[in-house]
Amino acid sequence: MKKKLTISSLVLIVAAFACQKEIVNQVFFFKSPSYFPKPTYHFETNNITDAGFALGKKLFYDPLLSIDNSTSCGSCHTSTSAFTHNDHDLSHGLNGALTKRNSPPLMNLAWSSSFMWDGGIADLDLQPIAPITSQIEMGETMEHVVSKINKNPNYKPxxxxxxxxxxxxxxxxxxxxSQFMLMCTSTEAKYDSVKRGQAKYTQVEQEGYNIFLAKCNACHNEPLFTDNSFRNTGLKTSILNDSGRYLITLDKRDLFSFKVPSLRNISYTPPYMHDGRFFSLADAIEHYNSQVVNMQTLDPLLKKEGSLGIRLSKDEKTKLIVFLKTLDDRVFVMNRKLGE
Ligand code: HEC
Ligand code: HEC
Known part of the structure; x- marks a missing residue:
């Protein structure tokens, strides 16, 4: 009996290992699917290697990067929620201080032309300076972080x-x-299998996709589900009074515009919008149907022919949600190679 148990647990361990290995092989090498555009990241100045990735991963999850050794990048970007801060509208960093915005997912960053909700950072390599030196997030200086890492013997090899x-x-x-973050690619959702001819949509998913193409794709452009532009979607201004892209360009036409977020992995990333105001996907979609506020910089797509927003029947809303769930990528969020 004892022996039998041992053998069966051994089989289980081997099976689990094999399964894990398969996932690793699937996504460990940086790959750009044939139906994706060309990545915008400058790989020629920073080629991804196994060792660079491993170092980047250790740094990403190391609270040493914060002044009081309390907060790592991974504190606000959790792999199992597509690297958002799960269940947080605004994130808390040092001593519970709140960030101004909702922590976005980190995925497919090699295809982003700018970073942050207002696009204030143009190069992924420069992005981490912002959280490391922010008094709310990690409160450090680059010099001090570099010296702490160089003093730590674990990092030497x-x-x-x-x-x-x-x-x-x-x-x-x-x-x-950057090497670690670039490897956070999400390309294994059902949507991707359908694109590659390896799966078929159900009838309802297909109908949801058609509605999506007609009503949402102009901004949430497939296959990345963002066109990397900045738009004002007519969200009621909140007490945070965040004027978005305007803070970067100081151009009044950009008032209250925010980056179009990707809709990949949407089930794993609530709450939604730059300030995390909507806790359910249904609420985020209802915004377009009935809550769009008219203002001068509202995107023209949301005030066509004098009518505000995007009309959606109950049936259309249901089917849209069914389609959006085909953008969930379990292989990505469960990938141990990327998790802490
Ligand atoms: C206290 C929480 C917190 C910590 C710690 C944190 N972030 Fe973030 N991160 C955020 C928030 C909030 C935003 C959105 C900021 C904005 O748009 O103004 C963000 C944005 C980003 C973006 C831009 C993503 C995009 O698509 O535009 C990247 C990349 C990123 N963080 C990486 C990191 C890295 C690397 C670290 C560690 C050095 C880190 N973050 C630490 C909360 C955090
Ligand atoms: C005019 C461009 C535009 C159109 C059309 C549009 N969106 Fe958006 N969408 C945005 C922008 C910009 C945001 C971020 C707004 C913010 O936070 O201020 C957003 C945010 C979202 C979010 C929240 C995502 C997150 O991670 O926080 C969802 C869900 C969403 N849109 C779904 C849809 C659906 C479904 C449709 C079609 C019915 C649609 N959108 C049409 C521009 C658009």
Missing amino acids: LIFKAFGTNTITGETLLKAL
Whole structure:
């Protein structure tokens, strides 16, 4: 009996291992599916290697990057929720201080032309400086983080393998973080299987897709489900009074415009919108149907022929949600190679 148990548990372990290995092989190499546009990231100055990725991953999950060793990048970007801060509208960083905005998912960043809800950062390699030096998020200086890492013996072999040097610099630290984040690709949703001819939509999913193409795709452009533009969707202004893209361009036409977020992995990323005001997908969709507020900079697509928003019947809303769930990528959110 004892022996039998051992053998069967061994089989289980081997099976689990095989399964894990399959997932790893599937997504570990950076790949751009044939139906995706060309990535915008400059790989020629920062080529992804196994060692660079491993170093980047350790840095991403290391609270050493914050002043009081309390907060890592992973504190606000959890892999199992597509790297958003799950269940938080605004995120808390140091001493519970709140961020101004909702932590966005980190995925398919190699195809993004700008970062943050207002697009204030143009290069992924420069993005981590913002959270590391923010008094609300990690409260550090780059110099001090670099010196803490160089004093930590655990990092030595990793740095050497990745960059062939004994010490890390601000530049190599940022490059390693980029290598980890670039590997956070989401390309294994049902939508992707259908694109590759490996699966078929159900009737309802197909109807939802057709509604999506007609009413949403102009901004949430497939296959990334964002066109990387900034738009004002007529959300009622809140007490945060965040003027969005305007803060970067100081162009009045950009008042209250925010980056069009990807809708991939939408089931894993509530709450929704730049300030996390909607806790359910149904509420986020209802916004377009009945809550769009008219203002000068409202996107023209949302005030066509004098009518505000995008009319959706009850049936259409249901089918849209069914389609949007085909954008959930379990392989991505469960990938142990990316998780802490
Ligand atoms: C306290 C929570 C918090 C911490 C810690 C944090 N982030 Fe973020 N992150 C956010 C929020 C909130 C935003 C959105 C900010 C905005 O739009 O103004 C964001 C945005 C981003 C973006 C832009 C994504 C996009 O698609 O535009 C990247 C990349 C990112 N964070 C990576 C990191 C890295 C790397 C670290 C660690 C060095 C980190 N974050 C630490 C909360 C956090
Ligand atoms: C005019 C461009 C535009 C159109 C059309 C549009 N959206 Fe959006 N969508 C946006 C922008 C911009 C945001 C972010 C708004 C913000 O936070 O201020 C957004 C946010 C969302 C979110 C929240 C995502 C998140 O991660 O927070 C969902 C869900 C969504 N849209 C679904 C839809 C659906 C479904 C349709 C079609 C019925 C649609 N959108 C049509 C531009 C658009």
